[in-house]
Each structure stands twice: as C-alpha cells, then as structure tokens.
Amino acid sequence: xxxxxxxxxxxxxxxxxxxxxxxxxxxxxxxxxxxxxxxxxxxxxxxxxxxxxxxxxxxxxxxxxxxxxxxxxxxxxxxxxxxxxxxxxxxxxxxxxxxxxxxxxxxxxxxxxxxxxxxxxxxxxxxxxxxxxxxxxxxxxxxxxxxxxxxxxxxxxxxxxxxxxxxxxxxxxxxxxxxxxxxxxxxxxxxxxxxxxxxxxxxxxxxxxxxxxxxxxxxxxxxxxxxxxxxxxxxxxxxxxxxxxxxxxxxxxxxxxxxxxxxxxxxxxxxxxxxxxxxxxxxxxxxxxxxxxxxxx
Numbered sequence: 008x009x010x011x012x013x014x015x016x017x018x019x020x021x022x023x024x025x026x027x028x029x030x031x032x033x034x035x036x037x038x039x040x041x042x043x044x045x046x047x048x049x050x051x052x053x054x055x056x057x058x059x060x061x062x063x064x065x066x067x068x069x070x071x072x073x074x075x076x077x078x079x080x081x082x083x084x085x086x087x088x089x090x091x092x093x094x095x096x097x098x099x100x101x102x103x104x105x106x107x108x109x110x111x112x113x114x115x116x117x118x119x120x121x122x123x124x125x126x127x128x129x130x131x132x133x134x135x136x137x138x139x140x141x142x143x144x145x146x147x148x149x150x151x152x153x154x155x156x157x158x159x160x161x162x163x164x165x166x167x168x169x170x171x172x173x174x175x176x177x178x179x180x181x182x183x184x185x186x187x188x189x190x191x192x193x194x195x196x197x198x199x200x201x202x203x204x205x206x207x208x209x210x211x212x213x214x215x216x217x218x219x220x221x222x223x224x225x226x227x228x229x230x231x232x233x234x235x236x237x238x239x240x241x242x243x244x245x246x247x248x249x250x251x252x253x254x255x256x257x258x259x260x261x262x263x264x265x266x267x268x269x270x271x272x273x274x275x276x277x278x279x280x281x282x283x284x285x286x287x288x289x290x291x292x293x294x295x296x297x298x299x300x301x302x303x304x
Contacts, residue, residue, distance in 0.1 A: 008032045009196060010071040010107070012058065012098075013079055014051075015042035017155060018113065021189025022075055022196065027051055029197060036067050059090065061097045068101035073196055077113035078129060082253045087260050091129025099136045102143060109144045109199050111192050112137060116151050116181070116208065117264070117273030124273045125263030138204055146201040149277070150188045150209040151181035152268075154292045157220060161300050164233065169221075171236040173243035173265035176218045180274055183211030184292055187285035208283040215289055227293035228300045240266060 009026050013019040014035035023046050026033050033051040036058070037043050043053040056063035058079065068074060076098045078091045102110055114134055117124035121131040137145045160170045191209050195201060217235045225233025238246065240262045247258035267273035277283070 008034055008071045010034050010036065010068050010074040012036045012067075012075060013077045014046060015039065016077075016079070017185035018189040018192065019075065019077070020045075021186060022193045023051060024049070025190070025193035026196065031197075034067065034071065058094045058097060061100065064094075064097040064101045065104055068105040068107060071105055071107050073109040073111075073199060074098075074102065074107050075111045075113070075192060075196060076133075078133060080126070080257075082257050084254055085256055087126065087254075087257050088129045088132070092132050095129070095133035095136050098133070099140065102137075103140060107143065109146075109196070109201070110137065111146045111148055111195055113188075113192070114147045114149045114206075116149050116210075116277055117267055118147070118149060119276040120267065120272060123263075124267035125260040125265070126257075127264055127267070127273065128260070140204075144199075144202050145204045146195055147204070147206045148188070148192055148195070148209060149206060151183045151211055151277075153188075154182050154184045154211070154287070154289070154295075157182075157224070157292075158296060158299050160224075161296070164228070164230070164300065168230075169234050169236050170217065170224075171238055172217070173238050173240050173262055173269070174217055175269050176221075176235045176237050177216050178269060179214045179216055180268060181210040181214050181277075181279070182220075182289065183209055183285055184287035187211065187287050191285065208277045209285060210277065210279055210283045211285055212288050213284075214279075220289065223289050224293050224296050227297040 011023045014023045015037045027049045035043050035046045035051050035053050040055045047053050054067045084090050114130045115127045117127040118131040134147050188209050221233045221235035244258045244262045247253045
C-alpha cells in the first residue's frame with residue numbers, strides 16, 4: 008500500500024494517478040473529500056484529515072509500505088516553521104510506528120542550510136528528523152524553484168504592468184515544473200530502488216533569470232516589453248502582508264528565502280547533471296501562464 012500525502016496538490020495528484028495507472032494499491036490523504044474523488048473512482052482509498060493531527064497521520068499510514076510526504080504550506084500560519092516541524096514529526100512517528108520501508112520526502116534546494124533559507128528551513132528540519140530512522144529507506148527529493156510559483160505574478164502584471172519580487176532580476180537559478188517533480192517521485196516510488204538516506208535534485212531543463220522569465224512570459228501574454236523589478240526585502244514583505252492572503256510570519260520567512268537565494272547560499276549545494284535535468288521548458292510553461300493571465304487567476 009502506497010500512502011500519498013497532499014494527493015490533491017499539483018505533485019501528489021501526478022504521483023497518485025501514476026501509481027493507480029500501474030495497478031498499485033494507493034491511499035490518498037487530504038483535507039477535502041471532494042478533491043479526493045478523482046482517485047477513489049480509480050480504486051484508491053481515501054482518508055481525510057489534518058496532517059497537524061498526529062493520530063490522523065498514524066491511522067493514515069497504517070498498513071502502508073511506502074509513502075510520499077510533503078509539508079503543505081499554510082499561508083496564514085502564525086508560526087510557519089513550528090507548524091512544519093509539527094507535521095514532520097507526525098510523519099516520522101507514523102513511519103516508525105507502522106514500519107514503512109520506503110519514504111520519498113518533498114524537500115527543496117536550499118534545505119542543506121537548515122537555517123538561512125526561510126520557508127525552506129522547515130524542509131531541512133524534516134530531512135534532519137528522518138536521519139534518525141536508520142532502518143527506513145528515505146529519498147530526499149530536492150526540486151528547484153517551482154514554475155507554478157510564477158503564477159502569483161499574474162495579479163501584479165494586471166495591477167502594475169510589471170513582474171516583481173525580492174529576488175534579483177539577474178539571479179541565475181533553476182526552475183522546474185511540478186509535473187516533472189511528480190513524475191520523478193512516482194518513478195522512484197514505483198521502482199523503490201533507493202536505499203539508505205539519499206538526496207536527489209530535480210532542476211528543470213535549464214537555469215534562468217527573472218529578467219528572462221519576464222521576457223518569455225511577456226511575449227506569451229502579448230506584452231513583449233514586460234519588465235521585472237526587484238523590490239527591497241521590506242517592500243516585498245509589506246506587499247505580501249497587504250495582500251491579505253499571507254500572514255506577517257509567512258511573509259517574513261518568504262523574504263528570508265529570497266535573501267538566501269540572492270546571496271547564493273541556497274544555490275551552492277546542487278550540481279546539474281543529465282539525471283536531474285527534466286524536460287518541461289519555460290516556453291512550454293508560458294502557455295499555462297498565459298491561460299492563467301487570460302482567466303485573471
């Protein structure tokens with residue numbers, strides 16, 4: 008039995024559907040039973056609940072042999088890292104108690120720092136916790152910056168006619184589509200060839216800058232001269248809080264992540280190889296961005 012946390016999300020959905028297509032027994036986890044129906048109609052077992060609830064996580068992992076674990080973001084959290092730590096500890100106890108043999112953790116580039124990468128630091132905590140489990144095979148999957156994160160720029164373009172964030176416009180960093188991450192995780196869960204505690208990066212097809220992203224996406228939405236503007240950390244944080252969708256604490260750790268990227272510390276542990284290079288290009292994803300822009304999402 009495979010246990011898939013966050014099955015209704017971009018990555019979890021791909022994993023669950025791929026496992027089901029191969030005839031595997033799958034238990035999907037999530038808060039909303041309606042969002043899990045697409046899997047139950049294909050034969051999956053669904054268990055709804057809150058990953059903050061240790062008893063729910065323990066029950067959800069009962070009878071499982073392999074699992075996919077991720078820390079779902081709570082944009083209104085008053086203590087983001089503490090919430091990440093609580094869920095990570097729930098996972099590790101459930102894995103230990105139910106004798107899960109293989110676990111894929113959704114981590115991130117920058118997790119090697121443990122401190123200094125803002126929202127990513129809690130993923131580093133989760134990696135650290137799972138080092139305790141000497142008899143469990145753990146794959147720490149470290150993808151780069153999600154292309155889907157760029158969708159948050161849609162409203163800024165509509166309101167201000169530009170892209171912008173606290174990241175440097177000339178910063179070179181890898182970007183990856185969540186589709187590619189899900190496919191890689193599903194592949195590893197299907198073959199279960201990973202042993203011990205290992206790390207694997209998922210880096211997308213190439214490194215880019217936000218200046219290039221603005222150019223590519225601008226052409227896709229009919230604004231070929233679209234510009235990217237770097238905000239100060241205070242401007243970025245205040246803008247996030249004023250949006251009303253993000254707590255001050257989450258805005259702070261998001262800003263600290265940008266700082267970790269800008270100074271290079273979050274980007275100094277990975278090396279691009281043919282194995283960690285995936286296929287979905289920025290140009291291909293620009294069609295998704297253009298569709299979101301057209302819908303005003």
